[in-house]
Amino acid sequence: MKRCKGMVDVGRRQFLRGGAMATAGAAVAAVAPAQEAKAAPALAQIDYPSNRLANVADLKVNEPVDIEYPDADSPGVLLKLGQSVEGGVGPDGDIVAFSTLCPHKGFNMSYNGEDHTLNCPGHFSRFDVEAGGQQTWGHATSNVPQFTLRVDDKGDIYAEGCSDLIYGRMSNVL
Amino acid sequence: MAYKRQIDRLPIPPADAKVHNVTCHYCIVGCGYKAYTWPRNKQGTPENNAFGVNLNEQQGAMGTWVNPSMYNIVKQDGKDVHLMVVPDDDCVVNSGLGSIRGARMAENRPSEITLTQQQRLTDPMVWRNGVWQPTSWDDALDLVARVTAKILAEYGEDELLVSMFDHGGSAGGYENTWATGKLYFQSMKVKNCRIHNRPGYNSEVHSSRDMGVGELNYSYSDYEVTDTIFVVGANPMETQTNLFLNHMVPGMQNGAKFIMVDPRRTVTVNAAEEVAGKENVLHLAITPGTDMVLFNALLTHIVDNGWIDKEFIANSTFQGGEAVAEDSGQPAGLGSLDYAMETCRTSLGEAAEICGVSKDDIVKVAEWIAKPHDDGSRRKCVTAYEKGIIWGNDNYRTIGALVNISLATGNIGREGGGCCRLGGHQEGYYRPSDAHVGRPATYFDRHLIRGGGKVYHIWACDHYKTTLNAAEFKRVLKKRADMVKEAMDAAAGGTREELVDAIVAAVNAGGLFVVDMDIIHSQIGQNAHVILPACEANEMNLTSMNGERRLRLSEKYMDPYGQSKPDCLIADGIAQNMERVLNEMGNDEYADQFKGYDWETEEDAFMDGYHQGNPEVTYERLRAMGNNGVQEPVVGYENGKLIGTPRLYADGKFDRHGREDKKALFCAAQWRGYAAEGKAREAANH
Ligand code: SF4
Numbered sequence: 001m002k003r004c005k006g007m008v009d010v011g012r013r014q015f016l017r018g019g020a021m022a023t024a025g026a027a028v029a030a031v032a033p034a035q036e037a038k039a040a041p042a043l044a045q046i047d048y049p050s051n052r053l054a055n056v057a058d059l060k061v062n063e064p065v066d067i068e069y070p071d072a073d074s075p076g077v078l079l080k081l082g083q084s085v086e087g088g089v090g091p092d093g094d095i096v097a098f099s100t101l102c103p104h105k106g107f108n109m110s111y112n113g114e115d116h117t118l119n120c121p122g123h124f125s126r127f128d129v130e131a132g133g134q135q136t137w138g139h140a141t142s143n144v145p146q147f148t149l150r151v152d153d154k155g156d157i158y159a160e161g162c163s164d165l166i167y168g169r170m171s172n173v174l
Numbered sequence: 175m176a177y178k179r180q181i182d183r184l185p186i187p188p189a190d191a192k193v194h195n196v197t198c199h200y201c202i203v204g205c206g207y208k209a210y211t212w213p214r215n216k217q218g219t220p221e222n223n224a225f226g227v228n229l230n231e232q233q234g235a236m237g238t239w240v241n242p243s244m245y246n247i248v249k250q251d252g253k254d255v256h257l258m259v260v261p262d263d264d265c266v267v268n269s270g271l272g273s274i275r276g277a278r279m280a281e282n283r284p285s286e287i288t289l290t291q292q293q294r295l296t297d298p299m300v301w302r303n304g305v306w307q308p309t310s311w312d313d314a315l316d317l318v319a320r321v322t323a324k325i326l327a328e329y330g331e332d333e334l335l336v337s338m339f340d341h342g343g344s345a346g347g348y349e350n351t352w353a354t355g356k357l358y359f360q361s362m363k364v365k366n367c368r369i370h371n372r373p374g375y376n377s378e379v380h381s382s383r384d385m386g387v388g389e390l391n392y393s394y395s396d397y398e399v400t401d402t403i404f405v406v407g408a409n410p411m412e413t414q415t416n417l418f419l420n421h422m423v424p425g426m427q428n429g430a431k432f433i434m435v436d437p438r439r440t441v442t443v444n445a446a447e448e449v450a451g452k453e454n455v456l457h458l459a460i461t462p463g464t465d466m467v468l469f470n471a472l473l474t475h476i477v478d479n480g481w482i483d484k485e486f487i488a489n490s491t492f493q494g495g496e497a498v499a500e501d502s503g504q505p506a507g508l509g510s511l512d513y514a515m516e517t518c519r520t521s522l523g524e525a526a527e528i529c530g531v532s533k534d535d536i537v538k539v540a541e542w543i544a545k546p547h548d549d550g551s552r553r554k555c556v557t558a559y560e561k562g563i564i565w566g567n568d569n570y571r572t573i574g575a576l577v578n579i580s581l582a583t584g585n586i587g588r589e590g591g592g593c594c595r596l597g598g599h600q601e602g603y604y605r606p607s608d609a610h611v612g613r614p615a616t617y618f619d620r621h622l623i624r625g626g627g628k629v630y631h632i633w634a635c636d637h638y639k640t641t642l643n644a645a646e647f648k649r650v651l652k653k654r655a656d657m658v659k660e661a662m663d664a665a666a667g668g669t670r671e672e673l674v675d676a677i678v679a680a681v682n683a684g685g686l687f688v689v690d691m692d693i694i695h696s697q698i699g700q701n702a703h704v705i706l707p708a709c710e711a712n713e714m715n716l717t718s719m720n721g722e723r724r725l726r727l728s729e730k731y732m733d734p735y736g737q738s739k740p741d742c743l744i745a746d747g748i749a750q751n752m753e754r755v756l757n758e759m760g761n762d763e764y765a766d767q768f769k770g771y772d773w774e775t776e777e778d779a780f781m782d783g784y785h786q787g788n789p790e791v792t793y794e795r796l797r798a799m800g801n802n803g804v805q806e807p808v809v810g811y812e813n814g815k816l817i818g819t820p821r822l823y824a825d826g827k828f829d830r831h832g833r834e835d836k837k838a839l840f841c842a843a844q845w846r847g848y849a850a851e852g853k854a855r856e857a858a859n860h
Contacts, residue, residue, distance in 0.1 A: 046182050046183055073231075073232035074232065086175045087175070101235075103241060104272070104277075105235055105236050105271065105272075106233065106234065106235040106236065106237060106239060107235045108235075122235065122236075123271075123419055124411075124441070124444075124445050124448070128176075131175060131176055132175045132176035132178070133176050134175070134176035134177075135176075137441065138274070139271075139272065139273050139274045139277070139415060140241070140274070141241045141243035141244070141272070141274060141277045141278050142179055142241055142242060142243060143176040143177060143178070146176075146178070162182055163178040163179070163180060164178060164179050164180070164181065164182070164242075165179070165181055165182055165183070165184065165241065165242055166182075167233075167239055168232045168233035168234065168237060168239050169229075169232060169233070169239070170183065170184050170186055170220070170229045170240065171182065171183040171184075172182040172183065173182075174230055174231070174232065
């Protein structure tokens with residue numbers, strides 16, 4: 001039993017340390033009506049939908065595919081880069097997906113196939129899709145959100161999560 | 175690999191969250207933000223919140239959104255509260271735009287909860303037993319006052335060295351510059367002092383001021399209605415971001431041409447080309463340091479083609495030849511346009527050769543600046559410059575040559591005109607006269623390196639990182655400060671009197687007693703004996719003006735971190751302790767000079783300083799003016815509003831030089847090659 005208590009403590013400490021996450025948990029608890037909260041405690045994390053985006057066979061190297069995730073109001077891009085990158089999935093480890101709303105002011109970005117960046121028409125910010133959406137120049141104060149991908153046995157690609165807050169939302173899942 | 179925040183949800187500020195006006199303290203532009211704070215256990219809902227928008231919906235571009243960088247948990251009145259600092263759509267400076275600096279204000283606040291900014295100083299510290307020991311304000315200020323008073327009383331005020339910031343924004347502002355100014359220029363008459371970014375107490379743009387033209391004379395809106403934007407030695411897209419995005423870009427969209435003089439191609443040039451089209455942008459990649467020749471050729475071409483503003487020149491500029499002669503303390507003569515042309519006259523061919531650009535491009539620039547429109551109406555041109563020439567070759571004459579063009583074309587004091595530096599930090603200068611410093615001012619760093627001074631007070635300056643010849647400055651200061659540290663270590667366990675005597679003996683042997691005021695443990699602070707923790711904007715109320723002289727009150731929304739205090743109250747504490755110690759020493763007359771510092775808040779310091787010179791301006795009135803504030807100088811108060819001045823010299827009277835006739839002067843900017851020793855060799859080797 002000693003071990004169980006220790007686990008609880010570790011969990012509690014981690015919970016308290018992440019300021020923004022801790023309050024996020026609280027947000028859900030209050031939105032739900034009181035009786036429901038009693039019946040089923042609110043979850044600490046957002047539940048993301050698992051959405052099929054495409055099949056590996058549909059993708060061609062450096063040809064961006066427009067996607068929407070986690071819902072129709074959140075545009076994104078699915079890319080096969082032609083070389084394995086950190087966070088890439090699929091047989092070649094080169095498939096990645098990002099939100100295309102610039103995390104500065106929310107303009108819809110286009111993919112620049114020459115240097116593999118997402119470019120913002122609003123205020124010229126640029127993000128490197130080979131480096132996990134790293135901003136290489138611009139005014140955003142976070143990197144571009146990257147969608148978490150999974151590929152099943154049939155080669156179907158699913159989005160199931162997101163690394164950062166998507167522009168224009170206080171919660172990634174509305 | 176990119177850093178992932180792994181944050182996918184933020185708390186929602188409730189409708190009754192407190193809202194505070196905030197002016198971004200990071201750069202001179204001074205963008206408006208709103209800070210929302212609310213109790214840790216409260217929250218809004220998507221439908222009912224402080225933003226007044228339905229957060230169940232995806233917000234559009236330029237809409238309301240909070241990046242996680244705009245969120246933190248901080249202390250307010252001793253309690254943990256949520257904090258969001260979000261760009262203000264209604265502020266005319268930025269119209270809701272943030273930047274990579276300002277949009278991080280919240281996460282750059284010190285927090286014991288999210289552990290941001292843990293390098294902030296929390297307690298006064300005194301060198302004791304070989305380390306810095308945290309201590310009380312009383313203890314630290316007593317030691318500072320005892321050593322300082324003893325040295326000043328015995329050896330005079332020239333033995334006190336002072337480095338003090340004179341900026342607005344951040345931890346500066348009218349409150350704090352007034353306090354240090356009052357302490358060192360009124361209670362004392364310290365002349366061995368310097369400013370945060372240059373090794374003397376002097377202006378960076380002397381020539382513009384000597385010509386009668388204060389260097390921040392326009393309104394940012396002038397960029398939106400001008401015909402040409404002429405930028406020299408600056409990179410506003412990166413360093414005055416929202417000035418570029420919210421004023422220069424709309425100007426280009428309204429048809430303005432864009433000229434950039436810079437040896438390098440920058441992102442600013444690229445962005446200008448994307449906005450205005452390549453045909454409307456001209457980048458002159460000139461040979462470094464040759465700007466003056468280019469300006470002189472432009473002026474010559476403009477004068478010879480008659481594209482000058484004759485009426486303006488006749489009414490507003492000096493007419494009688496030479497007004498100020500060149501001498502050892504005056505790097506160029508000043509006078510009428512004709513007088514200046516005698517030395518400025520430069521042919522297109524000469525300029526093309528020296529500057530490394532084509533004659534055609536120089537002609538095109540001159541046309542874009544000054545050639546009248548087809549219907550004969552005059553062209554409007556805004557001129558903007560920064561460090562590329564301010565800290566460049568022969569800067570007095572170079573800036574003078576640039577201001578010459580604006581004066582000759584009547585582009586100062588008029589809508590769509592202006593000749594301004596772009597600036598780095600905001601301004602917040604209000605101090606007693608510095609006339610006793612003299613001109614030229616002491617070359618401070620050289621004085622210290624040569625062994626000058628016995629006590630050194632440093633206010634938020636880190637010269638180890640930034641000064642000229644920093645390596646030598648650091649080596650000498652460390653050596654001199656170490657002598658005092660050793661003396662203090664040897665005196666450990668003794669009385670306060672023995673400690674003070676040991677310090678005085680060490681400084682008389684060539685050492686230096688160093689007191690450092692800062693928000694963090696800086697590099698120069700490594701060699702301090704007493705370290706006093708200051709707080710920043712928004713941990714205190716703070717007033718500053720931006721690059722178009724827009725004065726705002728940036729409101730306090732959180733507690734100063736730890737025991738830290740506003741610099742004005744630290745200066746107040748030093749003065750009060752000086753008075754007490756000097757009285758104890760029996761030096762009552764000197765002690766009395768340190769009276770008049772009974773401030774309890776930063777507002778008291780503001781009322782004691784800035785308000786005395788600008789009696790219309792109070793905190794309450796500024797608060798009511800919100801994030802749009804008022805443009806200085808404030809000329810009245812009517813119907814509950816402060817009345818400001820959109821641009822200086824609108825009446826055609828120039829007074830920055832202090833001349834009775836209020837006529838602007840032209841600068842005899844004769845080219846003399848690279849003025850600093852070794853520059854020509856450096857350029858050749860480049
Ligand atoms: S442009 Fe300057 S004032 Fe505006 S947000 Fe950025 S750093 Fe702050």
